[in-house]
C-alpha cells in the first residue's frame with residue numbers, strides 16, 4: 624500500500640476526502656454509499672476523524688480498517704490526545720497498523736463538551752500534537768500528517784507564535800499538514816508563505832467544505848474561527864431563502880477557490896464531506912481532478 628505523501632507526489636494535482644465515523648446503522652449506510660460513489664473518482668486518500676468518546680473511537684478504527692481491507696482507497700486515520708495515556712495511544716497506533724492503516728493525522732483534539740474550555744492533559748498523556756507526531760514516528764513506518772490553522776489556532780497568542788509552533792510540529796517529523804477551513808484562497812496562501820518564510824517546505828494541503836447549505840456555511844464559520852468576508856457574503860446572501868440558488872452559488876465559489884489554489888501549485892484539495900459525496904464529486908469533476916472514466 625502506498626502512503627499519502629506518495630499519492631501527493633504523482634506530479635498531477637489530486638483531491639482527498641474526510642469522513643466521520645458513523646454512529647448507527649443508518650449513518651453507516653450513508654457513509655458507505657458516499658465511499659462507493661467516490662471510489663471511481665480515485666481520491667488520493669480518505670481520512671476518518673477521531674471522536675472524544677470510547678465507542679466513537681472504536682468506530683474510527685473499524686471504519687478505517689474496512690476502507691483498508693474492502694476498498695481500493697488509501698485510508699488515513701485521525702488520532703487525538705484527548706483522555707488518552709501514552710500507553711493507550713501506543714495501543715491505538717498498534718491497532719491501526721494491525722488493520723493495515725499506515726497513514727495517521729496526529730491532532731491534539733479539543734476538551735470534550737466545551738471545545739473552548741481549559742485543555743487538561745491526561746496525567747499520563749501528552750499535551751501537544753508535536754509529541755504525538757514523535758510517538759507515531761517512534762512506533763513504526765507511518766506517514767504522519769498534522770493540522771494547520773490559516774487564521775491561527777484560537778489558543779495561539781498571535782500568528783507568529785502559531786506559525787512557530789506549526790513549523791516545530793512539522794519538523795518533529797510530519798510529512799504534510801492539512802489546513803482548517805478558510806474563506807478565501809489568499810487566507811491559505813498567506814499561511815503557506817508564513818511557513819515557507821521560516822525555511823520549511825513541508826507540503827500544506829488546503830481543507831475545503833462544499834458550501835451547499837446555510838448549515839455548511841455556519842459550520843465553516845465555526846471551524847475556521849472567522850466571519851464571512853463581504854466578497855463571499857455578496858455571492859451567497861441573495862439565496863438565503865432559495866436552497867437551489869444557494870447550492871449553485873456555493874458550488875461555484877468552491878470551484879473558483881479550487882481553481883485558484885491549483886493555479887498556485889497546491890498538490891491536493893482536501894474536502895470535508897459530512898459523509899456525502901455529491902457536491903464533492905461535482906466540484907472535483909469541474910476541476911478536472913478525476914479519471915476521465917468517472918465523469
Ligand SMILES: Cc1cc2nc3c(=O)[nH]c(=O)nc-3n(C[C@H](O)[C@H](O)[C@H](O)COP(=O)(O)OP(=O)(O)OC[C@H]3O[C@@H](n4cnc5c(N)ncnc54)[C@H](O)[C@@H]3O)c2cc1C
Nearest residue numbers: 672673701730731732751752770776778779785788801803
Ligand atoms: C484537518 C484537521 C483534522 C482534524 N481532525 C480532528 C479529529 O479527528 N478529531 C478531533 O477531535 N479534532 C480534530 N481536529 C481539530 C483539532 O483537534 C483542534 O483544532 C485542536 O484544537 C488543535 O489541534 P492541533 O493538532 O492543531 O494542536 P497543537 O498543534 O497541539 O496546537 C494546539 C495549540 O497549542 C499551541 N502549541 C503547539 N505546540 C506547542 C508547544 N510545543 N508549546 C506551546 N504551545 C504549543 C499551538 O500554537 C496551538 O495554539 C482537526 C483539525 C484539522 C485542521
